[in-house]
Amino acid sequence: MQIRDFLRLTGTSILAHKLRSFLTMLGIAVGIAAVVLLTSIGEGIHKFVLAEFTQFGTTLVAINPGKTTTMGMSMGVFGTVRPLSIEDAEALKKLPFAKSVVGFVQGNAEIEGNNRSRRTTVYGTGHGFPVAFSMPVRSGRFLPPDDPVAPRAFAVLGSKVKSELFGNVNPLGKLIRIGGDRYRVIGVMESKGQVLGFDLDDTVYIPLARGLELFNREGLVEIDVMYYEGTNVDQVVTGIKRVLMARHGREDFTITTQQQMLDVLGSILDILTIAVGAIGGISLLVGGIGIITIMTISVNERTSEIGLMRALGARNSQILSLFLGEAVVLSAIGGIAGMILGIGIGQLLAVALPALPVHTPWTFVVLAESVAVFIGLAAGVIPAMHAASLDPVEALRAE
Amino acid sequence: MIKLEQIHRDFQVGDQVVHALDDINLEINQGEYLSVMGPSGSGKSTLLNLIGMLDHPTSGRYYLNGKDVTELDELEEAQTRNTNIGFVFQAFHLVPRLTAAENIELPLILAGISPEERKPKVENALELMHLTDRAHHKPEQLSGGQRQRVAIARATIMEPSVILADEPTGNLDQKSGHDVIKTLESLNQKDMTLIVVTHDQALGDRSHRAIRMVDGRIEQDIKNSGRHDTNQ
Numbered sequence: 307m308q309i310r311d312f313l314r315l316t317g318t319s320i321l322a323h324k325l326r327s328f329l330t331m332l333g334i335a336v337g338i339a340a341v342v343l344l345t346s347i348g349e350g351i352h353k354f355v356l357a358e359f360t361q362f363g364t365t366l367v368a369i370n371p372g373k374t375t376t377m378g379m380s381m382g383v384f385g386t387v388r389p390l391s392i393e394d395a396e397a398l399k400k401l402p403f404a405k406s407v408v409g410f411v412q413g414n415a416e417i418e419g420n421n422r423s424r425r426t427t428v429y430g431t432g433h434g435f436p437v438a439f440s441m442p443v444r445s446g447r448f449l450p451p452d453d454p455v456a457p458r459a460f461a462v463l464g465s466k467v468k469s470e471l472f473g474n475v476n477p478l479g480k481l482i483r484i485g486g487d488r489y490r491v492i493g494v495m496e497s498k499g500q501v502l503g504f505d506l507d508d509t510v511y512i513p514l515a516r517g518l519e520l521f522n523r524e525g526l527v528e529i530d531v532m533y534y535e536g537t538n539v540d541q542v543v544t545g546i547k548r549v550l551m552a553r554h555g556r557e558d559f560t561i562t563t564q565q566q567m568l569d570v571l572g573s574i575l576d577i578l579t580i581a582v583g584a585i586g587g588i589s590l591l592v593g594g595i596g597i598i599t600i601m602t603i604s605v606n607e608r609t610s611e612i613g614l615m616r617a618l619g620a621r622n623s624q625i626l627s628l629f630l631g632e633a634v635v636l637s638a639i640g641g642i643a644g645m646i647l648g649i650g651i652g653q654l655l656a657v658a659l660p661a662l663p664v665h666t667p668w669t670f671v672v673l674a675e676s677v678a679v680f681i682g683l684a685a686g687v688i689p690a691m692h693a694a695s696l697d698p699v700e701a702l703r704a705e
Numbered sequence: 706m707i708k709l710e711q712i713h714r715d716f717q718v719g720d721q722v723v724h725a726l727d728d729i730n731l732e733i734n735q736g737e738y739l740s741v742m743g744p745s746g747s748g749k750s751t752l753l754n755l756i757g758m759l760d761h762p763t764s765g766r767y768y769l770n771g772k773d774v775t776e777l778d779e780l781e782e783a784q785t786r787n788t789n790i791g792f793v794f795q796a797f798h799l800v801p802r803l804t805a806a807e808n809i810e811l812p813l814i815l816a817g818i819s820p821e822e823r824k825p826k827v828e829n830a831l832e833l834m835h836l837t838d839r840a841h842h843k844p845e846q847l848s849g850g851q852r853q854r855v856a857i858a859r860a861t862i863m864e865p866s867v868i869l870a871d872e873p874t875g876n877l878d879q880k881s882g883h884d885v886i887k888t889l890e891s892l893n894q895k896d897m898t899l900i901v902v903t904h905d906q907a908l909g910d911r912s913h914r915a916i917r918m919v920d921g922r923i924e925q926d927i928k929n930s931g932r933h934d935t936n937q
Contacts, residue, residue: 311814322802614798617759618812618859619787621780698759702798 307624316631330600331640337590338644338674339651344586345670346652348579350663355575356568361440366564367542369529373558387558389525392454392514394553398531401545406434406532409514413521417510419471419482426467427509428484430517438532446478446493449513457513461489465497466507484512485520539563594681601633601689612693613701626694633686634679641678645671707733707756707867712765714751725751727921735866736896740909743918749902750871756900757790757869758782770866787816791860795872797852799844806831806840809858830858834888850881857888867898874908
């Protein structure tokens with residue numbers, strides 16, 4: 307049988323039952339649309355989250371106290387961890403590739419100012435913070451490069467804290483109370499919005515040493531080193547290691563590069579995309595069952611036709627491929643319709659809800675269509691094999 | 706030429722074995738006009754299906770044009786059916802969603818013949834059956850007689866050596882039935898072997914040779930003395 311005749315015969319049998327074929331295709335279309343749409347949203351979120359993270363720059367290295375290791379016996383005195391100190395941060399500043407070194411301590415405290423009070427996140431940090439995290443100051447200035455151990459009592463407000471406490475009043479030069487101590491407001495940050503649920507504007511920045519005192523901590527939560535672009539990451543890591551090991555005597559800290567963070571985040575987000583796609587896959591499965599149902603009915607209805615085809619000299623393989631072809635055409639057309647539907651809804655969502663990131667990679671589209679064709683094959687194979695194995699004499703007798 | 710040697714065909718019905726064909730020996734020459742008659746369940750249709758290679762004997766040998774076709778595999782069997790045998794059924798068995806011309810085309814399509822080659826053959830067959838103006842009608846738009854003529858055109862499009870007709874006039878009124886028989890007989894005139902299974906004595910009487918079957922055996926095999934007059 308020639309290909310064009312094969313397609314024509316398949317086409318006429320699909321067109322003979324227009325409504326039925328349409329509904330079967332619709333089942334597959336909805337499934338493919340769900341997979342395409344959900345994975346598009348998953349991919350969109352993936353890209354969105356990564357972009358949120360890289361907005362702080364990719365030339366960051368984070369140092370946290372403690373080293374994740376397992377030992378065969380009690381680690382005793384060797385197991386104790388020296389906290390990261392302000393002095394550690396100062397020592398790292400001397401490294402040639404260090405563009406900016408920022409120590410961190412973080413906590414929650416009551417802020418009072420302008421006769422109002424608000425409980426909010428307080429960061430103890432240093433002069434280099436705006437550069438390292440690309441967070442510009444809107445008015446005034448950021449914390450000055452004071453003596454790291456005894457800095458002056460200055461505070462910089464996040465834009466939300468500023469508007470909550472001071473409204474339209476200019477807060478520069480005003481005094482506020484944080485945990486009982488008085489601070490002078492010297493700057494207000496540019497609004498930055500939320501990242502993964504953290505409101506970066508609902509914050510107050512105070513000098514690191516005062517933050518340690520305020521939260522009664524002996525060590526820093528984290529030190530971030532921003533290195534000059536073009537420096538080899540490994541070189542940066544070994545440089546930091548050398549300095550800190552000289553100061554601590556051993557490796558009791560963990561260095562995480564931004565690249566590692568992005569990799570970990572990326573793999574988590576990949577799982578999210580797969581999970582979401584699998585949910586769409588369930589509706590695709592239901593569509594596949596629809597094809598099995600329709601093809602089984604079709605074979606039963608056309609039993610005498612199958613007998614006739616055999617009498618006219620059709621081989622088993624020809625009968626098999628005709629019915630298989632029908633199932634594949636149904637699912638392939640359904641798949642294309644589903645892709646258009648999925649991408650279309652995705653684009654509509656992108657227009658209607660600009661906050662929801664949607665991204666459809668072409669590989670997903672090709673993959674979805676291959677899955678549709680595969681489902682057609684898998685769903686068609688049992689009814690088609692049944693058709694091909696019918697006894698022609700019995701089949702001809704069916705009416 | 707068809708030659709059946711000691712053909713048996715048994716069916717298992719419940720715990721009983723039914724001998725649908727019981728030691729059939731039969732030789733049919735090329736161009737013969739044979740009728741098979743007998744009561745229901747006598748094995749007429751089974752014999753026809755066996756000759757048409759839709760069914761296989763439980764034992765015995767079947768030679769078609771000198772070749773033992775009981776040995777063929779599925780593929781060769783399908784090919785032999787396609788090129789050597791034409792079926793005409795009581796129920797016409799036209800594919801309802803295809804037009805008359807497309808139904809006639811089916812054996813050519815299955816054989817893999819190109820549309821360009823098929824076209825003149827189908828046109829010729831339509832003309833021969835006086836169906837040219839019905840070429841693009843669906844079966845439901847055709848009369849019984851026209852449907853059966855489409856089926857005959859389809860059965861003969863591959864120019865087979867044997868035409869097997871199972872009650873070809875069973876679903877037709879007398880006039881259409883007569884037309885169909887005349888058409889079949891005219892094909893027989895062109896040296897196609899014609900085997901007709903029928904209940905109709907008048908039809909049986911027109912054949913050159915009449916076989917009467919009872920309980921899976923050939924009871925009677927007579928040559929009709931008075932040959933039918935094709936001009937009647």
